[in-house]
Amino acid sequence: MLRKNHCRSRTGPAGDADMFGTKEVFLIAALLCFITFLVLFSMNESRVNGVRPLLLSSVLGMAGNVLYAFGKELPPLIAYEGANAVYAAASAATLVGYRQLFNTRPFISLLAAAVALLTCLVAYFHYFVDSFIGRTCVASLFQVGIAAGIGCTVLQARDEGEQSRYARMFILAMCGLVAGGHLLRVVRQCIVSDAPKSLLEPSGWNVFLLSGGAFVLPVLILGGLLLAHRRLISDVQHAANHDFLTGAWSRRAFFDAGEREAVRAKRHGKRLALLLIDLDNLKPVNDTYGHAAGDEALIAFVRTAQTTLRSIDCLARLGGDEFAILMPETDLSGAVSAAERLKSRWKSAGGASQAASVTFSIGVAVLRDDDSFNTLISRADKALYEAKGEGRDRVMAQRDVDLAPAMI
């Protein structure tokens, strides 16, 4: 992005202003990269995709800015080619981080080749044709490409949902600013007669564009950090609300949803049905065919149930081989039909696996006016107990009056 002044020493007030202005800009940018590094480092264990390239980007960004800041004291090869290569690698790593965050192909080889090409071109405009304009155009167009890459990656992530919307809008705005700022710089450099002749020229425009350019990288890393943080929160929420093995809702999420639905159903005079399900004789399956076969039965059951149920029904694994299905706006006969449909779907989808030999029993209950959610569960549990007692592999519904459960 940035090049060092070819004139390695300055005199007079302009030189003092330069010393005071540009070096501090780079050092502040390096400090911001260091802060993003610290925060990203604390997320390194999170296993969120994209955090590692962003971490690398903050380290390279820090190094690149320090090289720029002390360019006058460093050998030209490090001040020109070294600083630009390191800074370009930092920008490329940021793009890789964004692509991994959104689970898209990171094009690492392509970006590595682009960084190598940029370094060669900077060397060409340094040693063969000494051109500040050439170096400016090469570095700025590289940054425009990176900003466009990040912008496209963020725009393509349509399935990310509302939660990260503002972070994505912020990043898009930053990408627009970066690309616009660098294009403006290239255009000014090519057409304006009093355009800067060196990077460190302390003119208002130069310092303005230089500051914008230097702060962009930490800001883009910060944008990636916001997205990674959002992803971490949703991963944690997902882990808390879902069963790890089957992907069904967890017990905790089920009770939260159940309490809420029970209150809602009573307030609006709606029906609410509950199916409690227990797989039959899973222990012998485990003992005979191994634990993996038992796992397969549990997973296959959830897959079958998910394709049978409506989207508003809530399927949860309460523990072991026990499941529950909460069915809003469903009366007793509707819930019993759904239970029967689940059974016949399971039998027809069976195939030749050991999982297919497993059957299950279902207890059905509906919410009454004087019920709490816990009472509803106890009545469904009672019906399930009866289904087991009657010989398993059947659906049993609670009667309207609390007599014995009705066998279906």
Ligand SMILES: Nc1nc2c(ncn2[C@@H]2O[C@H](COP(=O)(O)OP(=O)(O)OP(=O)(O)O)[C@@H](O)[C@H]2O)c(=O)[nH]1
């Ligand atoms: N493979 C596997 N088995 C599990 C898992 N969780 C619980 N089980 C097994 O499921 C079985 C549940 O036992 P029970 O419900 O008492 O008995 P059952 O063999 O299913 O017989 P029923 O009386 O019909 O329920 C136990 O053997 C548990 O080890 C799991 O995640 N994977």
